[in-house]
Structure formats: C-alpha cells, structure tokens
Amino acid sequence: MTAGSLHEFLVRAAGRTPDAVAVEELEGFRLTYAELDRLSDRLCDHLRRQGVERGDRVALCLTKSADAIAAIFGILKAGAAYVPLDPDAPAARDALIVQDSGARVLLVESAYEAALVPEVRATGAAPSLLVVPRAGGGRGLSAALPVAASDAALPPPPAGPPVGPADLAYILYTSGSTGRPKGVTLTHGNGISFVDWCSDEFRPCGSERFSLHPPLHFDMSISDVFLSIKHGATIVPIDPRTGRDPFTLGKVIAERRLSFWISVPSILAMLAEHGHLERYDFSALRCLLFAGEVFPIAKLRRLRELLPGPRMYNLYGPTETNVCTFQEIPDRIPPERATPFPIGRACGHAATRVTGPDGADVEPGAEGELCVAGPGVMRGYWNLPERTAQAFLAADGRRWYRTGDIVREAEDGALEFLGRRDRMVKRHGYRIELGEIEAALGDHPAISESAVVATSDGGDVRIRAVCHAGTEPRPSAVEMKAWFASRLPRYMIPDTVHFLDALPRTSTGKVDLQRLKELF
C-alpha cells in the first residue's frame, strides 16, 4: 500500500504542491491543497476538543462542496470514520443512520438543520452538532469553526497513536431488506487498496481534472475524492441539479476541461440522448468510467459514437468490496453486438470465484454466485454480526464476500452478469432492497397487505407496488407517491401502485411474486 491512511494522501500532496488547486467548484470557488489541508486540520482539532477519538463516527449532511471534502479529511485526521448522509433523502431515514452509527458529532448544513435535527433527537441519539452555514468554497465550514485566537480554540488534547490501514474510515449505508438501511464498514486499508489499483490502471497525473458526480454517500465518490487528492489533481464537484441535467452537463464537462469522469450509466445514457454532445469539444476527457448498473448496449453504442476519444471502462463491485472487476470498452462497438459488455476480470487487488449453492466452485462456464476476497473487502456490516457472518464464505483461509450476483465465466475469462439471487435491484446505480419498500408500505394505515416486484422494460427497471387495501376508499396513486416520498429516498419510490382485491398465493401460502411480475 502506498499510504498508511487515506488522509496521508492529502498531507503529502499539500507538502508537494501546496498551491495547486485541490477543489474547484462550478460556482468558481477554489481551494488549494494548502488551504484544504489547513481547513481539515482546523476541523480535526475542533472534533478532538469535542471528545472525538480514534474509532468514533462523525456524520455529515452537507452539500457536495469544498467544505464537504475538507470535512471528510478533518474527520479522518481526527481518527474517526465519516458517515455521509444523503441531503436529499427524507430526514427520518438520515436520522436512523445517525442513530445506528452512534455518531458522536453531526456536521449539518444550516439548510438541513431544521428538518434533520428533530428527527435525530426523536431517535434518542444526541450527537454534538456542528452547524455549517451555506457550504461553498470552504467558507461555510471555516465560519463554523472557532478562530485561532478565541477561547474555544484551546489546544486540542494530545493525539493518540496514528491511524493505520485497519482503522475504520467510513460507513456507507445501503438499502436493507428489513426496512432499515445497513452500514457497510470500510477501513483505510480497503479504500487505499482500491485507490492504488486505480493509480496502476488509469495512471492519473497532477494536471488531471476529476469530476465528482456521485453523491458522497455513494461508494463511487471514493475514487474521485481520494484518487484525485493522492495525485495532487483537481476535483470539480458537480452539484446534484447540474448532475442530472443532460441539457447542461455536456457543456460543463467540455468547458471545465474535465479529464476523468465516473458516474452511473443512466446519466451517461441521458447525456448521449439529450446532451447535444456533438456541439462540444471533449478533447480533455481522457478516462470515462461507469459503474453501478448494466449499461444497455444500444445506449452505450450511441455514447461511444459521440465520445470516441476517451478510454472507457465498465467497473463492477458492490459497496462491500469496492470495485473488484473491470472491463475496457473498445473504441468502436460492433453493430452486431446485442448484449451488454461483461463485468470483466478481477482487478489486481481482488480475487474472484464463482460458487454453487454448496459454496464449492462451479465448473468453468457454469452459472454461480460471484464471491470476492482481497484487501478491498469490507470488515462487515455495522452492528450486525449475524448479517455479516451470512455475507461471507470461508475458504482457502480467506473471507469471501458473497455478492448475491449470479455470473458466468466466459471462455476468455471475462465474467458476465446474469442477475441476482435475492430481491435486490439496481436503479440509477442505487441498490434497492424491495423489502425496504415493503416495510414502508407495512406502516401505511390503509394497506393491509402488499408486495413489491421489479420488472425490466427494455433495460429500465420498473418498480411496482401491489397492495390490498383493508378499507375503502383506496388511497390514490397520487396519495401513495406522496406518502412514499416522505419515507423513502426518491430512487426507491415505486413507478406504479396497483390495488388488488387479493394478492395471488403460491401453494405454500406465500405471496406469488412471479405471478405478480407476470400481471404487471
């Protein structure tokens, strides 16, 4: 490994190129490496004065900005793990994450304070608050911290032993099948092994300009933030509004001379379709990565025709393992290719195997579950020892994470993704446990029974809630959608809501999900 901790990347880069721009926001604010390092030091000192110690958790609910990036490094420098919340998610869900993670401090931007803090208190959690005025250019975070001359700026307690690769660095919460999000715990070593692999494979340099398109609670943000900082490059955070606006995004990529891009395929497909990409100069774009879901081949072909220049890769890996397989996309996609590209071969820092239900390897070329081992693989789920134990297979003296993804190894060694062994689906790159939506439906006073199924419509996942109402009148679809919007992140809201007089059953009395899929 090339560092002992993720924040060492920042300290080193700030020593090498203090005046280089570390973060450049679309609105024009810039933060140099020296400024980013200093601001994160100030937060680190403040957190330690608040009693934050090595191994603690600090949650943050900030818009994607220089402030948020400084906050991440400040938290890591204090020896704590950062727990990024989704500012766009319902506050009650974010509050559950604050409570579950046992965060000692919550950094919250003032715009989210009024909604989030009462919900956090309602869970019984009582983290210290650090309220950040409007984030931007590091000014919000700086204003929230005591100035050096004030009483509050007493020297922090002496630092403990340095953080190492085995220490927890971040907890990313993903959809949980029981209705509560579950925390994937990742160490500094997990993150560094992935970043180092990216360095070897993509060879970024200091003049690189990285987009930061994914939200910070999404694992894809790890490569943008830490790979860029490791190499002394510039991060350009893309605010969520611009990030989902195909009419301006292409222009932003071109005019900002972005050279390194990673996002989910659905954004790229939208760009290819509506972004007028032929109008712009993408000569700076060197490397374009996508991950998180299958890229339908017709849409990928269209994107490739519009963007023939950059090297293009399909990356694969659940949050639990970081990216663990990859596949380069050729300059030209032959017209006869009718299926999506495979997820490819194992990355250098990962080992893969394909197993049957008994846990033994299947014959080469047979279908099986993809299992992953290596330094990128998570420690486990936060506070869920049983769930963690179920997620791993012990073999050859190693812990193999069972991805739940069904794959097949092609003759050339590339792995093809075939589907899931459980009820998790991906939409816009987000993981959705259908059980989490069912759990939300279970709280609705008028719904006596429900099931949620996912169907595929030309490569697009459609989520359908099927309900039986115990009382009349039935809630309307408009009412149901508003109700979902108050409880679930936007990407989990079902596309359609259907009511049946009775849900179909299998011979054993369970809801017949297969039949429901056929019905809708």
Added chain:
Amino acid sequence: MNNVMETVRDYVLREFLPGEEPSTLTAETPLISGGIIDSIDAVRLIVFLESEFGIEVEAFDADLDHLDTLAAIERFVATKRSAGET
C-alpha cells in the same frame, strides 16, 4: 383547464400514473416533491414539452420549481413561448 394544462395532464397521467383516477391529479398536485416524477422522468417531461409546444429548454432553467405542478408548467410554457416570439 386550458389546452396546455390538459395536454400535460394527459401526458403525466399516461406516463407516470397509469390507471390513476384523473381527478386526483389537480393543477396544484406536487409532481416532483410529491414523488410522482423523478429527475430522469423530469428530463422526459422536458423533452415532451419541447416537442409538443415548440419551446426550447436551454438547461434546467426549467429548474425543478418550474415543473413541480401542472399550473407551474403551464406558466413555464407560456413564458417560453412569449420569449420565443420576441
């Protein structure tokens, strides 16, 4: 309801609320904050508005606030049309 609103209402019902009782979708029903359309749906809606009403949306100058209700969409289309005439 006038033509623009009626046309958009039919589109929203057809695309995002199939099978819904039409009267539940009013001029003030929140579409985005109410969970009826997400950001990718919003792009489809804009493309529909462009082709249906001959307007051009430069960016999300459409801004999500301008798309959150049928009444807001109607105002947005009217503004775009009058801007296009000048």
